[in-house]
Amino acid sequence: MPAVSFDHVSRHFGAVKAVDDVILDIAEGEFFAMLGPSGSGKTTCLRLIAGFERPTAGDIRIFGEPVADLPPYKRQVNTVFQDYALFPHLNVRDNVAYGLMIAGRGKRERHAEAEAALEMVRLGGYGSRKPSELSGGQRQRVALARALVNKPRVLLLDEPLGALDLKLREQMQEELKTLQRQLGITFVFVTHDQGEALSMADRVAVFNEGRIIQVGSPEDIYFRPEVPFVADFVGSSNVLPEALVARLAGETCPAAIRPERLRLTSEGPLKARVTGLSFLGLSTRVSFDAEGTRLTALLPQDVARPREGDEVALSWAAEDLHLMRAGQRANPRAGA
Amino acid sequence: MHSDHASLKLKIAAAAGLLFLHLPIALIFVYAFTTEEKSFQWPPPGYTLKWFAATWDRPDVWEAMALSLKVAAISTLLAMLLGTLCAAAVSRTKFFGRESISLLVILPIALPGVVTGIALRSAFSIAEVPFSTWTIVLGHATFCVVIVYNNAVARFRRTSGSLIEASMDLGANLFQTLRHVILPNIATALVVGGMLAFALSFDEVIVTTFTAGQQQTLPIWMLEELVRPRERPVTNVVAMVVVLVTLLPILGAYYLTRGTEAVAGQGK
Numbered sequence: 022m023p024a025v026s027f028d029h030v031s032r033h034f035g036a037v038k039a040v041d042d043v044i045l046d047i048a049e050g051e052f053f054a055m056l057g058p059s060g061s062g063k064t065t066c067l068r069l070i071a072g073f074e075r076p077t078a079g080d081i082r083i084f085g086e087p088v089a090d091l092p093p094y095k096r097q098v099n100t101v102f103q104d105y106a107l108f109p110h111l112n113v114r115d116n117v118a119y120g121l122m123i124a125g126r127g128k129r130e131r132h133a134e135a136e137a138a139l140e141m142v143r144l145g146g147y148g149s150r151k152p153s154e155l156s157g158g159q160r161q162r163v164a165l166a167r168a169l170v171n172k173p174r175v176l177l178l179d180e181p182l183g184a185l186d187l188k189l190r191e192q193m194q195e196e197l198k199t200l201q202r203q204l205g206i207t208f209v210f211v212t213h214d215q216g217e218a219l220s221m222a223d224r225v226a227v228f229n230e231g232r233i234i235q236v237g238s239p240e241d242i243y244f245r246p247e248v249p250f251v252a253d254f255v256g257s258s259n260v261l262p263e264a265l266v267a268r269l270a271g272e273t274c275p276a277a278i279r280p281e282r283l284r285l286t287s288e289g290p291l292k293a294r295v296t297g298l299s300f301l302g303l304s305t306r307v308s309f310d311a312e313g314t315r316l317t318a319l320l321p322q323d324v325a326r327p328r329e330g331d332e333v334a335l336s337w338a339a340e341d342l343h344l345m346r347a348g349q350r351a352n353p354r355a356g357a
Numbered sequence: 358m359h360s361d362h363a364s365l366k367l368k369i370a371a372a373a374g375l376l377f378l379h380l381p382i383a384l385i386f387v388y389a390f391t392t393e394e395k396s397f398q399w400p401p402p403g404y405t406l407k408w409f410a411a412t413w414d415r416p417d418v419w420e421a422m423a424l425s426l427k428v429a430a431i432s433t434l435l436a437m438l439l440g441t442l443c444a445a446a447v448s449r450t451k452f453f454g455r456e457s458i459s460l461l462v463i464l465p466i467a468l469p470g471v472v473t474g475i476a477l478r479s480a481f482s483i484a485e486v487p488f489s490t491w492t493i494v495l496g497h498a499t500f501c502v503v504i505v506y507n508n509a510v511a512r513f514r515r516t517s518g519s520l521i522e523a524s525m526d527l528g529a530n531l532f533q534t535l536r537h538v539i540l541p542n543i544a545t546a547l548v549v550g551g552m553l554a555f556a557l558s559f560d561e562v563i564v565t566t567f568t569a570g571q572q573q574t575l576p577i578w579m580l581e582e583l584v585r586p587r588e589r590p591v592t593n594v595v596a597m598v599v600v601l602v603t604l605l606p607i608l609g610a611y612y613l614t615r616g617t618e619a620v621a622g623q624g625k
Contacts, residue, residue, distance in 0.1 A: 094525045100522075120528050123533055123537070
């Protein structure tokens with residue numbers, strides 16, 4: 022039985038289709054990422070699971086139970102909010118123990134459990150502080166402990182790392198991943214950062230304009246995009262238009278090729294002019310104008326760098342040109 | 358050139374300004390102790406405490422005092438209820454005409470009291486509502502609601518909206534969320550708004566003159582008493598009481614709002 026399932030779920034705000042006919046199964050114990058640009062419907066989907074929004078159409082089930090009529094406080098899910106939403110008038114311990122207090126647990130018991138949850142997120146001993154006395158990263162951990170202490174069956178995370186700096190974010194990504202493996206709880210994670218989604222999730226759903234346009238493993242999404250939007254949004258792949266693909270590969274459909282798989286050669290199928298170079302440390306990003314199409318390549322530093330304005334040829338291994346044939350779109354339920 | 362110390366002239370000017378503001382009030386207090394009862398003679402020919410006893414024995418003072426306290430208490434409670442609900446609606450939801458409602462709620466405090474008073478008086482007479490304690494309460498509520506509303510709106514705006522969702526996410530129903538999250542977060546704003554509203558109502562004269570009918574609140578009683586050349590220092594004793602009753606809540610409000618910025622604004 023899937024932990025969360027969406028059956029043709031829509032959430033419209035007037036004429037705005039925030040979520041439009043979404044079909045989705047999230048398996049129990051899965052680390053599931055919802056990835057998309059802002060306004061793509063991923064956060065609304067999360068709020069539909071939490072119960073803050075009601076679907077305009079369709080059916081949502083959590084562990085098989087229809088939840089259309091369940092308010093948020095009757096669902097076995099907990100949320101880590103984007104702004105953490107810690108209660109400013111309560112100290113850290115009482116924040117974490119809030120759910121237990123509401124559930125009617127005794128003071129000693131809930132304080133012991135809150136302390137254990139704080140230990141789990143490495144904030145043991147911080148119980149008596151006020152949220153305002155903590156750093157962003159610490160607040161994030163408190164929010165996590167406050168949600169997990171209720172032993173939810175599904176944990177929802179709404180861009181929880183968005184407000185942290187890069188280094189802390191990478192550290193928290195690993196910690197979240199480890200925590201999810203240890204606890205075995207289903208995590209549903211909303212993010213607009215494709216690197217975050219790819220590095221943490223077991224499966225990723227890519228959202229655009231209220232719809233899921235591809236669901237799959239990070240490898241699927243990265244190497245085998247089904248539509249140009251996914252190729253472009255996830256890791257900024259090069260998208261070759263149909264006409265170009267027709268000439269190069271003999272098929273009339275768009276195709277994607279990863280920037281790191283493009284090679285500069287003296288002889289190659291595609292002529293291009295270098296329009297810009299930027300040094301990225303590990304590699305150099307080179308932009309090209311190839312017969313009117315903008316392409317980028319990531320060149321390792323040990324390869325001779327071209328200069329701006331150079332006329333070069335581009336080549337690639339046949340298997341790296343990923344054709345996005347129409348009708349190839351997999352059923353989003355597949356692979357769950 | 359910039360100097361850390363104010364010049365002597367500036368100090369004198371500042372002192373003169375403060376004296377001008379507060380000396381007359383001190384004089385009112387002094388006259389409460391004068392032995393002379395008909396005119397305000399300076400310096401007082403002698404000092405006595407007998408006016409306190411005289412005030413104590415005046416039933417009209419007690420009546421006016423009781424009415425003022427009653428009106429202030431009821432208008433404050435009414436304002437706390439309505440002001441908070443209105444603030445919650447305006448800051449928590451989006452609806453057509455929200456900004457206009459916000460403006461209309463604040464407007465009574467910008468209107469001159471005379472206008473509010475005349476408007477209410479003619480409204481009461483058109484609706485054939487007899488003047489009573491309740492017409493005074495209604496008049497006072499028009500500006501008391503604004504005070505509470507302004508305080509509550511500011512607090513709601515600084516309180517992160519996801520707190521309520523977080524509470525419900527953690528299993529609390531609406532009532533539990535109100536009790537454990539919303540009220541603790543707006544409590545000081547409510548108390549402060551209530552205290553200021555009470556102080557405003559307690560010393561209000563203008564609107565009251567139009568809505569009171571035959572009854573006298575304490576400030577109205579004082580106004581009437583000034584034209585009577587008998588036991589004048591009693592008025593001064595009452596004035597001292599009014600100052601204390603209005604000053605204490607305002608001081609309380611001031612101390613309560615100090616240092617709440619960091620607590621209430623903490624959403625992120």
